[in-house]
Amino acid sequence: xxxxxxxxxxxxxxxVMNELQYRINFVIQxxxxxxxxxxxxxxxxxxxxxxxxxxxxxRYELQALLGIYTILSGVVRTSIQPNIERLMTDIQKxxxxxxxxxxxxxxxxxxxxxxxxxxxxxxxxxxAILLDALFRxxxxxxxxxxxxxxxxxxxxxxxxxxxxxLMACIAFWVIRVDNIFELFDNIASAGRLPVDIYPRWMxxxxxxxxxxxxxxxxxxxxxxxxINLTNVGIQAAVTLGxxxxxxxxxxxxxxxxxxxxx
Amino acid sequence: xxxxxHVEQLRKYYDVPIRDAGFVQAVKSLVNRQYNTVKxxxxxxxxxxxxxxxxxxxxxxxxxxxxxxxxxxLLHPTxxxxxxxxxxxxxxxxxxxxxxxxxxxxRNNLLWDLPAGDTFELARTIYSVADTDYQRNKDALVxxxxxxxxxxxxxxxxxxxxxxxxxFALSLMHKPQVLFLDEPTIGLDxxxxxxIRQFIGEYNQRYGATVLLTSHYMADVEALCKRIVxxxxxxxxxxGALAELVNRYAPSRTMTVQTTATRAEMxxxxxxxxxxxxxxxxxxxxxxxxxxxxxxxxxxxVTDISINEPPIEDVIAQVYxx
Numbered sequence: 001x002x003x004x005x006x007x008x009x010x011x012x013x014x015x016v017m018n019e020l021q022y023r024i025n026f027v028i029q030x031x032x033x034x035x036x037x038x039x040x041x042x043x044x045x046x047x048x049x050x051x052x053x054x055x056x057x058x059r060y061e062l063q064a065l066l067g068i069y070t071i072l073s074g075v076v077r078t079s080i081q082p083n084i085e086r087l088m089t090d091i092q093k094x095x096x097x098x099x100x101x102x103x104x105x106x107x108x109x110x111x112x113x114x115x116x117x118x119x120x121x122x123x124x125x126x127x128a129i130l131l132d133a134l135f136r137x138x139x140x141x142x143x144x145x146x147x148x149x150x151x152x153x154x155x156x157x158x159x160x161x162x163x164x165x166l167m168a169c170i171a172f173w174v175i176r177v178d179n180i181f182e183l184f185d186n187i188a189s190a191g192r193l194p195v196d197i198y199p200r201w202m203x204x205x206x207x208x209x210x211x212x213x214x215x216x217x218x219x220x221x222x223x224x225x226x227i228n229l230t231n232v233g234i235q236a237a238v239t240l241g242x243x244x245x246x247x248x249x250x251x252x253x254x255x256x257x258x259x260x261x262x
Numbered sequence: 263x264x265x266x267x268h269v270e271q272l273r274k275y276y277d278v279p280i281r282d283a284g285f286v287q288a289v290k291s292l293v294n295r296q297y298n299t300v301k302x303x304x305x306x307x308x309x310x311x312x313x314x315x316x317x318x319x320x321x322x323x324x325x326x327x328x329x330x331x332x333x334x335x336l337l338h339p340t341x342x343x344x345x346x347x348x349x350x351x352x353x354x355x356x357x358x359x360x361x362x363x364x365x366x367x368x369r370n371n372l373l374w375d376l377p378a379g380d381t382f383e384l385a386r387t388i389y390s391v392a393d394t395d396y397q398r399n400k401d402a403l404v405x406x407x408x409x410x411x412x413x414x415x416x417x418x419x420x421x422x423x424x425x426x427x428x429x430f431a432l433s434l435m436h437k438p439q440v441l442f443l444d445e446p447t448i449g450l451d452x453x454x455x456x457x458i459r460q461f462i463g464e465y466n467q468r469y470g471a472t473v474l475l476t477s478h479y480m481a482d483v484e485a486l487c488k489r490i491v492x493x494x495x496x497x498x499x500x501x502g503a504l505a506e507l508v509n510r511y512a513p514s515r516t517m518t519v520q521t522t523a524t525r526a527e528m529x530x531x532x533x534x535x536x537x538x539x540x541x542x543x544x545x546x547x548x549x550x551x552x553x554x555x556x557x558x559x560x561x562x563x564v565t566d567i568s569i570n571e572p573p574i575e576d577v578i579a580q581v582y583x584x
Contacts, residue, residue, distance in 0.1 A: 003387060011384070014376055094369055095370065098364070104356075
């Protein structure tokens with residue numbers, strides 16, 4: 001465990017050193033983040049020019065949710081996505097063998113190797129939008145709520161990570177699965193809005209099949225003072241469940257990779 | 263001494279989907295897939311003593327890489343058993359993985375954008391190499407491989423030969439006792455090949471490490487390996503010294519004779535393969551060499567005579583062809 005943390009830290013250090021070489025990426029990233037955020041905020045204000053409430057969410061409550069969505073997608077683009085992409089190319093090129101001959105858990109290794117530092121901009125921008133929304137909502141947030149927010153956000157990140165990895169595991173059975181990620185990306189972008197606003201059938205999909213609802217909506221509820229402890233409990237249970245399932249599937253994938261029939 | 267690597271009746275069969283070429287067949291195979299069992303390794307046995315350098319030979323597709331993968335714990339054998347350092351490789355016990363290394367000439371292990379020196383730090387954590395050992399191992403490897411100026415250059419800027427040298431250093435940072443080298447010199451120029459070869463020899467001498475090496479370059483094998491295990495179609499076809507291989511499978515010798523005798527006169531003794539202004543080369547069965555030599559010397563005026571084994575490549579090609 002300690003070795004994994006040291007290793008993750010070293011990879012982080014290397015990634016920072018490496019990406020500092022490419023300053024232009026920084027500029028491009030700021031530009032891209034700005035465009036997507038401005039678009040989202042404009043849409044938000046256009047919608048709320050027509051109505052005061054969307055599925056029971058007011059304008060700035062929705063902006064808070066947008067902030068959390070942006071933070072989470074920043075985490076995905078900084079760490080989760082590049083690591084999973086690297087895993088895919090490793091499987092295709094056969095360099096995954098080098099992961100397996102190292103005396104450290106393979107799942108840990110493949111989860112910490114890559115980091116696109118510049119995508120942190122999304123995280124920073126998301127936090128800014130969230131803070132702005134909270135300020136405008138004039139909610140007073142207690143220390144306990146901040147802790148609970150941190151917890152639910154972390155659970156959200158873990159949940160998204162397990163979903164990505166779960167899908168990547170398909171690659172051990174089928175070598176080319178790039179398209180699945182595109183599909184997933186599209187479904188995941190549904191998390192941009194609170195699940196309450198979707199029709200019932202889609203809410204079920206988003207909650208139980210691709211549980212984006214838990215990743216984004218639950219932390220948002222906590223931070224805007226609509227704490228629903230049942231939802232928090234379900235989020236924790238679902239995350240733990242997905243985490244365990246992913247571990248089991250990963251182990252099965254490893255067995256499959258080594259061609260063991262048993 | 264008990265063997266460090268023990269392989270017994272090792273088998274690996276793959277089920278490979280088969281289909282004929284063409285679109286219709288492709289669609290058919292989507293619905294009703296037919297499988298063919300490929301016997302990549304089909305009952306291989308051998309023992310390797312600590313400190314041996316073994317040349318593991320065979321034509322493409324003979325099962326060399328599959329065997330190496332089973333020994334390094336990447337593949338689960340279909341049947342049979344293998345143990346390395348007393349461990350069962352496919353269990354991937356960390357204690358085992360810390361003592362072995364796998365180098366694949368065609369696959370990169372270094373991080374592309376970073377100087378090799380940085381990647382070494384990672385290896386140090388992964389293998390939990392103690393600080394003092396790390397510095398000592400690193401210095402020794404840098405010296406043995408002449409890596410000094412290369413350590414601070416991004417890997418993408420290194421030549422293929424330089425990169426392979428740094429790959430080696432990285433793979434040996436934890437001072438493994440067992441080395442599995444799959445085509446470590448492939449694609450390298452003669453000089454780089456020679457460097458790597460010398461390095462493998464020195465590493466083996468210095469640390470008493472056991473090396474199992476596959477290579478298509480006979481120069482590698484001749485320079486490094488006293489013993490050869492050759493496989494073909496998944497079974498061992500030869501296990502022994504290189505000299506013995508030549509003895510057993512090269513049934514003829516070439517005799518080069520400088521003489522005043524004519525080509526026709528020499529053709530009596532064997533098949534003339536070359537005739538160049540008084541230097542005539544004939545192919546003679548191994549058993550006949552002493553008799554033929556005596557006969558030539560007695561009957562003709564000879565200024566020089568030499569007897570050569572055929573090139574090792576030819577011998578091996580002959581074994582593969584059986």
